[in-house]
Amino acid sequence: MKVLVALILLVQLPIHKAVPTAPPPPLGCDDPESEAAAELAVNYINDHSHHGYKFALNRIENVRVIPQKFGDILFLELDLLETECHILSPTPLENCTVRSFTEHAVEGDCDVKLQNLDGKLSVLASKCHSHADSNEDVTRVCPDCPLLANLNNTQVLTAVTAALNSHNSKTAGAYLKLLEIGRARIQVIARIRAILTCKQNTSSMVIAGVTYSQPGQDTSAGLLPNVVQGFTNHNLRLSHNNPFASESIGEAAQHDKVARPVGFVPPPPPCPGRVHHFKI
Incomplete structure (x- = not known):
């Protein structure tokens, strides 16, 4: 009787093998x-x-x-x-x-x-x-849409410097320091639209829509920090x-x-x- 039970178990085990999900x-x-x-x-x-x-x-x-x-x-x-x-x-x-x-x-x-x-x-x-x-x-x-210019473009750097100096000269007691140039686009008519990121005391602000249309001297040497060289x-x-x-x-x-x-x-x-x- 014991042998019979063992045989039944051996036969039944393969039948009840779990099917993989x-x-x-x-x-x-x-x-x-x-x-x-x-x-x-x-x-x-x-x-x-x-x-x-x-x-x-x-x-x-x-x-x-x-x-x-x-x-x-x-x-x-x-x-x-x-x-x-x-x-x-x-x-x-x-x-x-x-x-x-x-x-x-x-x-x-x-x-x-x-x-x-x-x-x-x-x-x-x-x-x-x-x-x-x-x-x-x-x-x-x-x-006619303006295209992205290199962030170290001479005209861009000149426009940024002029825009920042103009803003600081008109705002008493709120001197802004440039952190980076976000992007700049130049049209064929030599109008430059730049977006600046500036720092005032411990807070940061963004000056958007700065437009400068008169190119000046190259002021890139030592004036503007965090300028990405050769990239738009x-x-x-x-x-x-x-x-x-x-x-x-x-x-x-x-x-x-x-x-x-x-x-x-x-x-x-x-x-x-x-x-x-x-x-x-």
Whole structure:
């Protein structure tokens, strides 16, 4: 009788073997989970940037989810657009206007790694760079629109110096010191429109819409701090690892390849996502 019971158990065990569960469907770029992760990532990027302007999400290019023992790891590829809010502005990002295409837009490309631990997202690392749209693209749509000029352009430096001196001479007891030139555009008629970031005592302010139309002498030597040499915009060159993250950047596992049956027709690609503003 004991032998019979043992045989029955040996026969029944393979029959009741657990069937592996199917992997979850891939996360789409427009899914709410992806949008929430992207929002957190963009805020993180702006919080760790120290020059130029805040960036807003334009499109989620790709999202990958890698299951881990202690929470999922997400990899996001994001397209961002420059806003009109300087990085020092206290204005919330949701209230910042994205700079229009005709204002010579600047695009940011970012790769961000996040961790989802018990439903709580945190950024582990990010890497970004940015670039202005080409002059040809802008003039094709708006031939008369001013184009971005190098921040160390002689005319730009002269205009900035004149504008700052004019402001300080008209404002008693409120001397401003230049922190950086945010951006500058030059029209064919030699009118320069620059945006300055200045410091008054311990607070910062932005002087927008400064227009100067008469070129003067080159005053670039030793006058203006934080001028980016040879660039039209402050590059979003951000590479940052979160020191408080619980997962190392090198610990992510790779996707396991799953064999697909013959005749398998893949669903429409879930990425890239929708364009929030406009494509460059």
